[in-house]
Amino acid sequence: MALLRVVLLFAVTAIAEIVGCYLPWLVIKQGKPLWLLLPAAASLAAFAWLLTLHPTAAGRTYAAYGGAYISVAIGWLWVVEGIRPGFWDIIGSLLALAGMAIIMLAPRS
Template sequence: MNILRSIAIFILAGLFEIGGGYLVWLWLKEDKPLWYGIAGGIVLALYGVVATWQSAGFGRVYAAYGGFFIIMALIWAWKVDGFKPDKYDIIGAAVAVMGACIIIFMPRGK
């Protein structure tokens, strides 16, 4: 598995999941038009497709994706919502992504 390709897929999947979820959030919580919710649902479905581009099995991909999602969600909250992560947010995200990398990238015996 090409590590850079895999990380790029995790990032793209994260953008689709967070972006789609954000559109649905805006529709339901911020009284945006229905088309926000529809667009969000479509983007969330695309997230499911993008995740299949990983070469590892479903369970391992989704377990590892969680670590990448945590970092991306904090970055999204910081850049889009004005939330400022504190040192514990950063430490927790770093621990999560290290765990994700162990799950997805460590060689395994056959």
């Protein structure tokens, strides 16, 4: 159960970061309304707070989070942007998740 909690926490953390970065991208690249910067800022604040909820040292959390972020970003590409990930996107995501698992699940003394 603890592992599932950590995996879900990584996913929610990644979504908060992606939303916080995607909304300004929409404003700058697609001319969307400036008010979108307010939920973007709130989302990035939530992202920073969510990182503090992870159960391991900050550096290890940040390192492992990178793998989760890559996979969630590829999912975002498909679900939100409507672009189906390619073979190499999937392979890269799986490799990143393998790295995350090694960092988070390695036995420690």
